[in-house]
């Protein structure tokens with residue numbers, strides 16, 4: 209019995225075999241013939257077949273059951289019977305029912321619907337078994353992340369959403385009016401605040417929504433997404449990469465342990481996930497470029513509105529989907545690409561002391577076309593070099609005075625990274641599009657519901 213209410217949840221039926229219980233939920237499907245009616249009841253924890261036999265219930269109850277439609281809400285009373293052929297292993301022999309509401313013309317029927325229709329009805333689409341399973345995987349990913357950090361001495365330090373300046377480049381900022389103080393911007397990353405927090409608590413993580421006014425219309429981009437960002441004092445780039453590998457291995461293995469039911473429903477090939485164990489692959493950006501050149505993978509560039517292939521791939525250009533997917537085809541585990549050209553990376557990244565053309569940055573790419581799941585770096589801890597970078601990036605110096613204070617008062621080597629929750633859930637669940645892995649996706653052309 210639920211500790212809060214006098215009803216039972218479907219995923220706990222094994223504890224009450226043979227007993228009479230009350231279930232509450234929605235009709236996922238209903239069939240019947242003659243003296244029998246079968247109600248597939250969904251309650252959020254699972255689906256259970258409830259069997260109505262005319263001789264076991266009053267005429268009124270049998271007639272009521274006949275009026276039930278898809279997504280009608282109801283309470284069912286009945287006896288729990290073990291049934292190996294049933295989805296959850298148990299069935300209910302119904303003795304009574306109470307209808308909350310009869311649902312009329314539920315728009316999402318068992319037939320196939322187009323993507324546009326489904327996303328417009330996201331508030332209802334969430335009830336379908338596939339979406340339900342993906343949301344459970346998402347919850348497992350988030351729980352794994354929290355357990356990992358909380359269990360390894362990290363402290364959660366929330367960072368603000370309304371911020372006075374850019375963190376990840378000025379071209380993707382959402383601007384909003386802020387009383388008499390001019391403009392505020394929705395946070396692109398909690399990192400700068402995480403750095404301040406790490407100087408107080410040593411090892412911290414922020415976890416919250418982040419915003420990018422990105423015009424990318426792809427299967428991997430949202431304008432609002434969730435990011436977890438650990439930041440560690442006294443960690444260098446190697447420590448940072450080790451931590452990123454540990455975290456991703458932990459998340460995947462946790463999901464394998466707790467989400468088998470969901471993976472079965474999603475028809476996810478879990479043998480691939482089972483291989484996600486440390487050590488992962490690592491490659492410098494320069495070696496990755498060599499590989500692209502050897503394998504004739506071009507840079508795709510828009511010239512006068514036309515996409516052209518540039519060969520050989522020029523050192524200094526950022527990787528896009530084409531390069532990432534080509535590189536990753538050879539691997540079954542994630543691969544960390546490190547030491548990117550400083551020109552294409554953020555202002556706060558530390559130059560490699562062995563080669564000032566590159567920064568101590570690292571991106572983790574996932575297998576199975578997962579794309580970039582992590583972006584991180586060692587941070588510039590030298591105030592003069594940091595000032596130079598802020599100037600070069602044309603960032604307003606006054607806004608960064610507080611951030612520079614971290615380099616004025618006890619500056620230390622430190623590192624961190626950001627992991628995009630939706631990228632990881634998309635990869636692990638095998639979903640085709642990122643809009644399926646967040647309850648209410650925000651994209652360039654969609655803000656409703």
Ligand code: 4AD
Nearest residue numbers: 397399429430433437581582583584625626628631
């Ligand atoms: O690589 P990014 O931009 O890194 C940062 O924001 C750093 N400040 C993080 C840090 O060092 N603390 O973003 C980090 C991750 C990406 O690797 C990707 O997984 C995800 O966030 N991400 C997105 N996910 C969905 N939609 C978008 N538009 C995303 N942009 C980044």
Ligand code: MG
Nearest residue numbers: 571580582583
């Ligand atoms: Mg990145």
